[in-house]
Amino acid sequence: xxxxxxxxxxxxxxTVDFLKENGITALLLDVDNTMxxxxxxxxxREGLPDWLSDMKENGISLMILSxxxxxxxxxxxxxxxxxxxxxxxxxxxxxYIKAAKLLKAKRKNVAMVGDQIFTDIMGGRISxxxxxxxxxxxxxxxxxxxxxxSLEKKLLKRWKK
Numbered sequence: 198x199x200x201x202x203x204x205x206x207x208x209x210x211x212t213v214d215f216l217k218e219n220g221i222t223a224l225l226l227d228v229d230n231t232m233x234x235x236x237x238x239x240x241x242r243e244g245l246p247d248w249l250s251d252m253k254e255n256g257i258s259l260m261i262l263s264x265x266x267x268x269x270x271x272x273x274x275x276x277x278x279x280x281x282x283x284x285x286x287x288x289x290x291x292x293y294i295k296a297a298k299l300l301k302a303k304r305k306n307v308a309m310v311g312d313q314i315f316t317d318i319m320g321g322r323i324s325x326x327x328x329x330x331x332x333x334x335x336x337x338x339x340x341x342x343x344x345x346x347s348l349e350k351k352l353l354k355r356w357k358k
Contacts, residue, residue, distance in 0.1 A: 198319060199322070200318075201318045202329065205329060207242065207332065208226070208310055208331050209242065209243075209245060211329060213255040221257075221327060222256070222257065222302055222306040224259050224260075224310055225308070225321075225326065226259060226261050227261075227316075228261060228265065229265075231312045231331055232261075245277075246277075249278070258301075258302055260282065261274045262285050263281065263283050264283075265284070267284050285320075288316050289320065290323050293320055293321060293323075293324035297324075304324065304325045305327075307326040307327065308328060309329065312332065313345065313349070314345075317330070
């Protein structure tokens with residue numbers, strides 16, 4: 198339930214060919230430490246604007262799925278020109294299901310892209326969408342994040358064996 202379908206270094210490593218080969222026509226995108234360089238930061242990951250354009254030009258549907266408050270999530274989504282479901286309550290399935298419906302995509306053709314196993318990946322698995330784990334960009338210094346990251350590292354090490 199926690200193991201992602203795919204593990205990549207960064208969001209921009211996801212290619213149109215990779216998505217087509219795996220039957221993925223729509224992506225749900227986490228913001229913090231996936232699209233942006235740090236939790237709560239608005240600075241976009243290097244290469245993200247070109248990547249977003251490439252996805253759109255090739256018919257990949259994109260939507261932000263964020264646990265952030267609706268207004269904060271909407272401001273970020275507007276800055277990159279994407280629709281958003283804020284206050285998604287990841288890992289609960291409701292936000293994932295709502296986003297797939299809004300994109301008019303079957304869940305078997307949707308993938309969640311995020312940096313956290315216990316929210317992005319777990320929720321995607323529960324919701325019946327494919328999951329792509331990307332490496333976090335900037336380590337968080339809050340205790341709850343440190344604990345989660347420590348557990349995630351142990352899981353990743355086990356999965357790589």
